[in-house]
Amino acid sequence: MLAVEAVDAVALNAVSDDDLKRAGYADRAALDAMLGKREGTLHRIRLRYLGVDPRLALRDAAALTDEDAAELSQTIERMDGATPWVRATLELIGQRPGAPAQDLAELLGREKTKFKSNVRRLKSLGLTESLTVGYRLSPRGEAWLSRAIASA
Template sequence: MLFKIEHLQGIKSGAIALAFRKWNKLAAKEGSLMKTAVGIIEVLEVSRVELLEITEQEAQMAGFSNLNLLIDLLNKVTSGDIYRIRLSYKSEDPRLELRENTLLDKTEFDLLKAKVEKLDKFSKQGDWTLQILNAIKNNPKLRAADLALLTGKEKDWLKLNVRKLKNLGLTISFEPGYTLSPLGEHYLNNL
């Protein structure tokens, strides 16, 4: 599930406790955890609803100033069922602390290097991690579509695999684009 940053901040503060989505297939599961820009968000409850069942108060609990704005957004998706998703902020994202850590001893650095090399080893694209890390380093905050063109990769492939680097603490996502984290800089500088 994607959220605008202002909605994520509202979930973190507790001002937003609901989200509404129109999907052809249910795409959220009760109890699941989502890593987001503000931390870990938990899906507490998912229920199918009819558009006319949504109240003004629920729209406000989803971060909309009025019900009509929410309805307009849901109507932009032409088909699918509407789901009410109850959400809660769970914790900080552990990747935030990870990406700031540049004081790795040799064992920790070697473990990180092995994890990165494993991404290359099991990729159908062959070795890609250094190419992508260097492209991000040399083109900070470049849109994913442009970074994909620059590296000769498909945009969806690039986004999925940059997320793998992010999970290791090596990159930071922005709207738009990516940068290397302090750990990512440290990693490249010490290869």
């Protein structure tokens, strides 16, 4: 994970040799060639590495204890609110891994933007993984969904 520490507008003539090297340019001519005749503002963005995304380990944590599953179920109940959507979304992703978000949203009768927002919430719980196109259930998502289906 990365943190954005600063975004500063920089005058082209204020770009140092050190800036060029950190940005991956051999020299000023390489930057000039990339910019060409473009106009606009040049920005220096300073990032800081925070570490590995904790969702990566979470989504592989498929060995759910009864306590883990109960806690996850309570979180999902709160997310569902008055209009349950989590289980239907997980089931559909499980049935159609890699399907485009637009297709899945239409099958659930939702707008694509809202659908994608909901899937990001599931991803934060370690239940889904994003693919180049679409999504798939994570091992944790499969484990929770199997338990939910078995207890229904």
